[in-house]
Amino acid sequence: MMLSLSTVGRRATLWSVRTSRPFSHLNTVTTEDLAYFSKVLPPSNILSTLPPICTSHDDMVPYNVDWMGKYHGKANTILRPRTTHEVSEIVKHCASRQIGIVPQGGNTGLVGGSISLDKELVLNLGAMSRVRSFDPVSGILVADAGCILQSLSDHIAPHNHIMPLDLGAKGSCQIGGNISTNAGGLRLLRYGSLHGNVLGLEVVLPDGTILDQLSTLRKDNTGYDLKQLFIGSEGTLGIVTGVSILTPPAPQATNNVFLALPHFDNVLPLYQVVKRQLGEIMSAFEYMDRTAYDMALSHGLGPVLDAKEVGDSRCFVLIETSGSNEEHDLDKLNTLLESLMTADEPLILTGTLSQSPGQFESLWAVREGLTECVQKEGKPYKYDVSVPLADFQKVVDTVLERMVSMGLHGDHAVSKVMGYGHIGDGNLHLNVIAKRGYSSEIESALEPFIYELVASRKGSVSAEHGIGSMKTHALHYSKDSVNIEWMRKIKRVFDPLDIMNPGKVLS
Amino acid sequence: MMLSLSTVGRRATLWSVRTSRPFSHLNTVTTEDLAYFSKVLPPSNILSTLPPICTSHDDMVPYNVDWMGKYHGKANTILRPRTTHEVSEIVKHCASRQIGIVPQGGNTGLVGGSISLDKELVLNLGAMSRVRSFDPVSGILVADAGCILQSLSDHIAPHNHIMPLDLGAKGSCQIGGNISTNAGGLRLLRYGSLHGNVLGLEVVLPDGTILDQLSTLRKDNTGYDLKQLFIGSEGTLGIVTGVSILTPPAPQATNNVFLALPHFDNVLPLYQVVKRQLGEIMSAFEYMDRTAYDMALSHGLGPVLDAKEVGDSRCFVLIETSGSNEEHDLDKLNTLLESLMTADEPLILTGTLSQSPGQFESLWAVREGLTECVQKEGKPYKYDVSVPLADFQKVVDTVLERMVSMGLHGDHAVSKVMGYGHIGDGNLHLNVIAKRGYSSEIESALEPFIYELVASRKGSVSAEHGIGSMKTHALHYSKDSVNIEWMRKIKRVFDPLDIMNPGKVLS
Known part of the structure; x- marks a missing residue:
């Protein structure tokens, strides 16, 4: 995902603010601190530009720059602890010295949450990558926080x-x-x-205390469920070091269908029919509008449907099923398609059911390829929002209308406004493509207009990606002042020194 | 569920402590307070033994005594607000006057969480029973907190x-x-x-502030998920007044099977086979041991299996499926049963598949009737615990062995020790039946032994029922001092005056 200029602009503003007012309450890592850390960790697990370590700039880059190359941190020291105890020792020292800490996982976030803003220490969890236990009966996995998601998938796949x-x-x-x-x-x-799926967490709190909530129980009603606070708080309340998580049995069969609908009015009725008919085997219900579909085709994806049958369909839907019995699942899907095709007032114009793993992949490719196509079309302004299902396409259309009415629609400015996303989750990816590159004119036409539009529908300005450092200015569009005030209170209880991922979530 | 004498004993102790040390920081409702409340609520929504209302003792009982008749509260005033605003006004007044508040729903809890301990005001939510909205497309229901669960089920059933x-x-x-x-x-x-299923809450905080997190979004990563704190905190952090919840589509078909297994060693392998074969349609996997099964039969439930085929089976399992296609589900169940019956080393001795709604009900009746049978057998000591699946029966056997070794097993003392519960959730209902009634000898043989046993397996001493006022003394068996300390800190942030359900969860 690319950063929109608007955000770059805002960030630049933030930066200048921060340069003039850095984290004045925090100290930077010194050689004395480094000497302490060297007692806790072996040299291989410390990177620092300070003597005697003197790590090269290039070796620091993977920790100081996010994967998109968008956020550039200034940490002079990166620590890679191997145990929860080591994390605790490091945090205790930082608390006593009031050194800021940025907890860092795979550094794959999209909102700058894992990059230092002002020379905070980066505490990378990558060296904590041990699976602690897996129970194939209950499906409960306990693992170090630094385990890579794919490696956990690989670990439990044989079971x-x-x-x-x-x-x-x-x-x-x-x-x-x-x-x-x-x-x-x-x-x-x-x-x-x-x-719902996380059963327990082990967290090192901002004072170094280890909060052990690493339960492997599905049911436990003994007091407040504190672990919930650390889910989604982006490392601002403490450092997650261990995880207990419920893993579901692997489905035995997966299938998908791709459908064309005349207009958005039919999408939600279709969603209801499909939910009822496919029931427990429906595992995805993905949406894209005509603009997105045509773009995919123009970039060589598909076609997955006959162009004549598609006609002037305005909307497309990809439905996936995952079940325990291939025959049953195909039977359900065929019955669904037949009833859709033969209805008196059909909701769909045409559709196709994948007949092979290859076809399954190519149907998905149209949906999954959209992100890449968007990048090729121009400079995208991307918004990851949640809105009520009924407003899904209306949000896209409203933005398009605004571009048209402001004379910004066309190859000279915004060539495309499109929507795609997860209907099932209410998560819309709104993409506005600036054919000739970002411009302040487009930017100011889009923001805060889109945030206000989403807020007016009680939506979320960040459905998945979080707030990080990128969207702190937009938090108030989705959370009112009472909520934000209470977030601040919670932050102060856990982190009165404001050392834990400072400047993230709450600016 | 009956209260064990042990708990009655403990409560009595607690009471005497409380009588000598009541909530000295709290004030009791006076006629002046009542005058204020009368400005907020109509007379029909106020019950009070104080003048000028002078409600009779009998009319106060439904609010001052829980449904089991176990906990007897001393509230002199019950308020039944109709709106969130009214709740807020009442709480603001109570905060200014430092009057304790017990939030009360249907008063169906099992641990005394909704009964006043020392004349706190009872704030009953029953008059807030409006469904605010239901979206049949997304399945998202928004309702007042006082809505009865069944009435919500009825409301969404037509959809x-x-x-x-x-x-x-x-x-x-x-x-x-x-x-x-x-x-x-x-x-x-x-x-x-x-x-996982609650999408949003509206909560009146202990200072009267309305925290509106009544989101209808499935995805929203904008800051801390504060609502999670109110789930399971038993009204000690604030009063839930509104709820947004995701409701699943109704299954089109439900079926069940009842199986007999030679011993517990086969239960978990069976659970794995069933999970794999039934996959997404498995909706219950209930367990009972031989003692429980025999007891059910002796009380006229079942028999659901042929006695000869059951032989000396030690364990029984009830499996339920819920799916969208009856034919597919029965096919899966039949295939499962066939593979179980014809295996070279069968995991089960015998089993039956319900063939009609009547049979479906009678299979369930054996499992669901256990609670009532237990009551008829004598005075039960009941424990609602979570333990790792592998320890399920071991916990029961260990308790039985202890009773035997202490000479307490037999009709003179403990006639039966049995286990049943939800294998899928790891939730064990351990029942110890004192044939001739509760005794301090049995009690001291059971407690804290069982709590320590559960704690030694990292289990939960309250899987479902919560802590309330009944189990505050046992909280430390499932939560360590760091956790409890952090619970106290959270409590203090939200409720510095300690007016919100005082004495519950944290004593």
């Missing part, structure tokens, strides 16, 4: 279990980071959110 | 949706109470916990 979440970044992202950012991803519709 | 939780108390319990106690119930295995 016919899967992780309850799946992300594009699975080869790099860490489970601790997934939890700290409340990652959603592709399996949320089926398996629910991490607030 | 083919069900509530994600189901409890024995559904005809009386309120959704706000369900959430405040993090109710589990019969559908947890299939639909997960309330931490």
Whole structure:
């Protein structure tokens, strides 16, 4: 995902503010601190530009620059502890010295949450990558926070279990980071959110205390469920070091269909029919509008449907099923398609059911390829929002109308406004493509207009990606002042010195 | 569920402590307070023994005594607000006057969480029973906290949706109470916990502030997920007044099977086979040991299996499926049974598949009738614990062995020790029947032995029922001092005056 200029602009502003007013309450790592850390960690687990370590700039880059190359941190020291105890020792020292700490997982976030803003120490969890236990009967996995999502998937695959979440970044992202950012991803519709699937956490608090809530119980009503606070708080309340998570059995069969609909009015009725008919096997219900579909085709994806049959369809839907019996699932899908095709007032114009693993992949490719196509089309302004299902396309149309009415629609400015996303989750990816590059004119036409539009529908300005340092200015569009005040109170209780990921979530 | 004498004993002790040391920091409702409340609420929504209201003792009973008749409160005033604004006004007044408040839903809890301990005001949510909205497309229901669970089920049934939780108390319990106690119930295995299904809450905080987190979004990563703190905190952090909850589509078909296994060693392998073969349609996997099964039969339930085929089976399992296609589900169940029956080393001795709604009910009746049978057998000591699946029967056997070794096993003391519960959730109901009634000898043989046993397996001493006022002394068996200390800190942030359900959860 690219950063929109608007955000670059805002960030630049933030930076200048920060340069004139850095974290005055925090200290920077000195050679004395480094000497202390060297007693806790072996040299291989310390990177620092300070003597005697003197790590090269290049070796610091993977920790100081995010994967998109968008956020550039200034940490002079990176620590890679191997145990919870080591994390605790480091944090205790930082608390006593009032040194800021940025907890860092795979550094695959999209909002600058894992990059230092002002020379805070980076505490990277990558060296904590041990699976602590897996119980194939209950499906409960306990692992270090630094375990990479894909490696956990690989670990449990022989037992016919899967992780309850799946992300594009699975080869790099860490489970601790997934939890700290409340990652959603592709399996949320089926398996629910991490607030339901995480059974326990081990967290090092900002004073170095180890809060052990690493339960492997599905049911436990003994007092406040404190671990929930660390899910999605982006490392601002403490450092997740261990995770207990419920993993579901792997489905035995997966299938998908791709459908064309005349207009958005039919999408929600279709969603209802499909939910009822496919029931427990529906695992994805993905949406894209005509603009997105045509763009995919123009970039060589598909076609997955006959152009004549598609006609002037305005909307497309990809439905995936995951079940325990291929024959049953295909039977359900065929029955569904037949009833859709033969209805008196059909909701769909045409559709196709994948007949092979290859076809399954190519149907998905149209949906999954959209992000890449968007990048090729121009400079995208991307918004990751949640809105009520009924407003899904209306948000896109409203933005398009605004571009048209402001004379900004066309190859000279905004060539395309499109929407796609997860209907099942209410998560819309709104993409506005600036054909000739970002401009302040487009930017100011889009923001805060879109945030206000989303807020007017009681939506979320960040459905999945979080707040990080990028969206602190936009938090108030989705959370009122009472909520933000209470977030600040919670932050102060856990982190009165404001050393834990300072400047993130709450600016 | 009956109260064990042990707990009565402990409560009596607590009471005497409380009588000598009541809530000295709290004030009791006076006629002046009543005059204020009369400005906020109509007379019909105020009950008070104070003049000029002078409600009779009998009319106060439903609010001052829990449904089991176990906990007797001393509130002189009960308020039944109709709106969130009214709740807020009442709480503001109580905060200014430092009057304790007991939030009360259907009063169906099992641990005395909704009864006043020392003349605190009871704030009953029953008059807030409006469904605010239901979206049949997304399945998202928004309702007042005082809505009765069954009435919500009835409300969404015509749209083919069900509530994600189901409890024995559904005809009386309120959704706000369900959430405040993090109710589990019969559908947890299939639909997960309330931490995943609750999308938003509206809460009146102990200072009267309305915290509006009544989101209808499935995905929202904008800051801390504060609402999670109110799920399961038993009204000690604030009063839940509104709820947004995700409701799943109603299954089109339900079926069940009842199986006999030679010994517990086969239960977990069976659970794995069933999980794999039934996959997404498995909605319950209930367990009972031989003692429980025989007891059920002796009370006229069943028999559901042929006695000869049952032989000396030690364990029994009830499996339920819920799916969208009856034919497919029966096919899966038949295939499962066939493979179980014809295996070279069968895991089961015999089993039966219900062939009609009547048979479906009678299979369930054996499991669901256990609670009533237990009551008829004598005075039961009941424990609601979570333990790792592998330890399920071991906990029961260990307790039985202890009774035997202490000479307490037999009709003169403990006639039966049995276990049943939800294998899928790891939730064991351990029942110890004192044939001739409770005795301090039995009690001291059981406690703290059982709590320590559960703690030694990292289990939970309260899987579902919560802590309330009954188990505050046992909290430390499942939560260490760091956790409890942090619970206290959270309590102090939200409720520095300690007016909100004082003496509950944290004593």
